[in-house]
Amino acid sequence: MKRSKIIYALSLAALFSCTDLDEELKSDLPAAKAKEFLNANVDFSSLMETVYRDFDSRFIQHAGCVWLFQEISADGAIVPSRPSGWDNGGVYRQLHTHTWVPQNPYIQSLWNGLNKGIFDATNVLNFDPTQELAAEARFLRAFFMYNVLDLFNQVPFREPGDNLLEPSTVLKGAEATDFIISEVEEVLPLLTQGGPAYRASQNAAHGLLAKLYLNRAVYENRENPQFDQADLDKVIEHVDAIEGKSLDFYWDSFSPNNNEASTELVFTIEGKGGVRSHSLWVWWHAIFPGEMTLPNGGGWNGFASTPEVYELFEEDDIRRYYDHPVTTPRGYNAGFLTGQQYDADGDPIPNVVFTKEIPTIVGASLYNGYRPVKYIPDYENPGAADNDIVLLRYADLLLMKAEALLRKGMDTEALAIVNDIREMRGVDALGSLDLDVLLDERGRELFWEGHRRQDMVRYGKFLGSWTLKEPSDPKYLIFPIPPADVLANPNLDQNPDF
Numbered sequence: 001m002k003r004s005k006i007i008y009a010l011s012l013a014a015l016f017s018c019t020d021l022d023e024e025l026k027s028d029l030p031a032a033k034a035k036e037f038l039n040a041n042v043d044f045s046s047l048m049e050t051v052y053r054d055f056d057s058r059f060i061q062h063a064g065c066v067w068l069f070q071e072i073s074a075d076g077a078i079v080p081s082r083p084s085g086w087d088n089g090g091v092y093r094q095l096h097t098h099t100w101v102p103q104n105p106y107i108q109s110l111w112n113g114l115n116k117g118i119f120d121a122t123n124v125l126n127f128d129p130t131q132e133l134a135a136e137a138r139f140l141r142a143f144f145m146y147n148v149l150d151l152f153n154q155v156p157f158r159e160p161g162d163n164l165l166e167p168s169t170v171l172k173g174a175e176a177t178d179f180i181i182s183e184v185e186e187v188l189p190l191l192t193q194g195g196p197a198y199r200a201s202q203n204a205a206h207g208l209l210a211k212l213y214l215n216r217a218v219y220e221n222r223e224n225p226q227f228d229q230a231d232l233d234k235v236i237e238h239v240d241a242i243e244g245k246s247l248d249f250y251w252d253s254f255s256p257n258n259n260e261a262s263t264e265l266v267f268t269i270e271g272k273g274g275v276r277s278h279s280l281w282v283w284w285h286a287i288f289p290g291e292m293t294l295p296n297g298g299g300w301n302g303f304a305s306t307p308e309v310y311e312l313f314e315e316d317d318i319r320r321y322y323d324h325p326v327t328t329p330r331g332y333n334a335g336f337l338t339g340q341q342y343d344a345d346g347d348p349i350p351n352v353v354f355t356k357e358i359p360t361i362v363g364a365s366l367y368n369g370y371r372p373v374k375y376i377p378d379y380e381n382p383g384a385a386d387n388d389i390v391l392l393r394y395a396d397l398l399l400m401k402a403e404a405l406l407r408k409g410m411d412t413e414a415l416a417i418v419n420d421i422r423e424m425r426g427v428d429a430l431g432s433l434d435l436d437v438l439l440d441e442r443g444r445e446l447f448w449e450g451h452r453r454q455d456m457v458r459y460g461k462f463l464g465s466w467t468l469k470e471p472s473d474p475k476y477l478i479f480p481i482p483p484a485d486v487l488a489n490p491n492l493d494q495n496p497d498f
Contacts, residue, residue: 042127051124051140052198054117055269058144059450060279060389062286062302063091064109066147067450069479072096075308075466076443076452080364084289086302093361098463098472102480102498111482115156117144125160135190139200142183143208143267143391149176149219150454153478154492170491174220181212193243196259198270198388203242207266207392210238214400218458222477225458227407235404242266245394247424250319251334253393255326256378256386266392273378273386280375280385287371291349292341293330296382304369305448306467307356310336312443318426319444326376337371361468374448390449395421399442406438414438421445435459473497 059066071077072095079092086092094100100107121141125134148155155176156168171179188205195201213234217225245263252261256273259265271278281296283303290298313320313336324334331344341352351367358368378385398417405414411433418441419429425445430437439459443452456462463472480498 044124044127044129044133047120047124047127048133048136051117051120051137052270054113054120054144055391056278056389058110058113058117059269059391060283062279062282063088064106064113065279066110066114066151068106069095069110069151070450070453071448073098073100073476074452074456074462075306075469076448077309078304078306078358078361078369078467079302080304080358080361080368080468082301082364082366082368084301084366086300087362092302096361097469098476100476100479102483102494107479108482108484110479111148111152111485114144114148114151117141118148118155118157122158122160132190132192135187136200138183138187139191139205139208142180142187145171145176145180145183146208146212149173149180150215151479152481153219153222153495154481155180156489156492167489167491170489174216177212177216177219181209181216184209184212196270197265197268198259201267203245204267204392206238206241207397210235210397210400211392213238214404215454215458222457223474229408232404232408236401239397239401242394242397247395247398247421250425251322251324251376253390254334254375254387256376256380258390259388264394265388265390266394266397268388268390268392271378271385271387271389273381274384277384278389280387280389281383283375284377287373289352289366291352292332293344295377295379295385301366303371304358305336305372306358307370308466309372309443309447310338310356310370312440312447314427316426317444319447324376326379327373330379332373334373334376337373358467372448393446393449395445396442396449396451399438399445402433403435403438406433406435 057065062068072079072092078096079086081087081093091104091106094104095106118141121137121144124137129137145155145157153173155171157171157179158168162168184205188202188209191200191202191205193202197204213231216231217227245266248263252258253264255261259268259270269278271280284294285300286303287301288294288299289301292299310320319335321333321335327334329344331342331346338354338356341349341354343349354367354370356370358364375387378387380386398421402414402417405417415430415433418433418438422429422441439455439461442455446452453462457477462477463474465471475495475497478495480495481492483494486492486494
């Protein structure tokens with residue numbers, strides 16, 4: 001079979017796996033006829049749904065997801081081995097201590113999953129979609145590419161119709177950044193101006209562009225980024241272009257009905273209460289011990305906060321502690337679970353006393369480590385929660401604008417933004433602002449949202465030391481490419497020193 005026929009046969013197989021078409025496909029179907037047939041029968045809603053579902057396990061799961069790599073490789077979270085397990089061959093330990101190797105299976109899973117998102121979004125473009133659908137697919141592809149760039153510095157890429165039997169092109173560093181920016185800027189006017197946060201929109205594009213321009217210096221030189229004034233101006237421009245979003249009550253952004261309750265959500269992964277399960281249940285099981293109430297049973301009791309994260313917060317900060325009307329009747333608060341835990345009747349749960357300190361990463365006790373409750377459990381829909389998973393939030397974008405202003409020397413304007421946010425969180429205004437203080441504020445506002453590693457790299461703090469982690473080598477500023485992929489694609493180079 002000719003290569004072109006093979007490619008279209010593969011496309012047909014992928015298409016029909018998500019449609020009800022029953023036509024018999026002939027192996028000798030000419031390429032031109034195959035393309036004509038595909039374009040006449042394509043189900044774009046199914047193809048787009050595949051891309052949106054790619055976001056789920058790649059951003060929130062306990063294995064091989066962006067959240068895991070952004071929080072556990074930084075000072076945000078820790079997964080020590082316990083009597084309940086969680087060693088998993090040392091994969092979490094490697095991430096926390098900056099000792100990961102190319103063979104780490106979670107690195108392979110993350111790499112494959114993010115690149116699948118790129119492939120599936122490009123696949124939509126193979127079938128002559130409308131201009132609006134093409135813009136949506138290209139934005140989603142750009143979001144996946146941005147995450148591959150951020151984590152691996154090398155982004156495999158194909159144009160629609162490229163020969164799948166040939167190695168993909170690989171974009172690296174600044175070249176990849178420029179391409180992703182150009183893609184998002186080109187499609188931005190074609191995206192919807194409104195709609196729910198779980199769909200691609202102009203707001204989401206402005207948010208992604210702000211991220212890209214703020215981190216552009218990092219992708220050019222991760223050890224010593226030099227921030228260009230024009231890039232900082234672009235950050236401010238894109239944050240200012242966000243429409244219809246405002247600061248809101250903090251916990252509404254993470255409640256079961258957050259898409260309707262919060263005005264802060266800019267881009268999310270949709271949750272459909274009682275309809276479709278997504279990976280948020282993994283989050284709850286990973287932090288709650290079995291003795292505590294969950295929507296659908298006991299927990300796996302692995303993930304915990306580092307002391308460094310908890311110590312960022314002032315005592316009256318509602319981000320640290322809040323008596324939430326959903327959780328309080330069940331015996332616990334939103335924020336951080338600390339010390340003795342109680343049941344719904346107010347009685348102490350025997351032996352469940354969380355300690356701030358985690359003395360060892362191998363063989364910790366069941367209750368070492370404070371436990372964050374960031375997403376409020378959906379007790380009405382056990383197993384299929386209604387919470388949307390937050391990828392971009394307005395407060396994050398405002399803090400990025402404040403950072404751009406601060407790096408431009410506009411301290412007063414940056415401080416005003418930070419204090420607006422702090423006022424909404426129930427804490428006193430700051431008297432002054434520098435980069436270290438701003439990084440701490442990002443740590444408070446965005447704890448456990450999947451941004452911490454990126455922030456620490458940008459601020460030059462990622463190679464330092466924190467609980468059970470010693471200073472590390474600059475090679476750990478990016479992750480290695482899985483060895484099998486390096487062998488399969490001559491355009492990929494293993495990242496230095498791996």
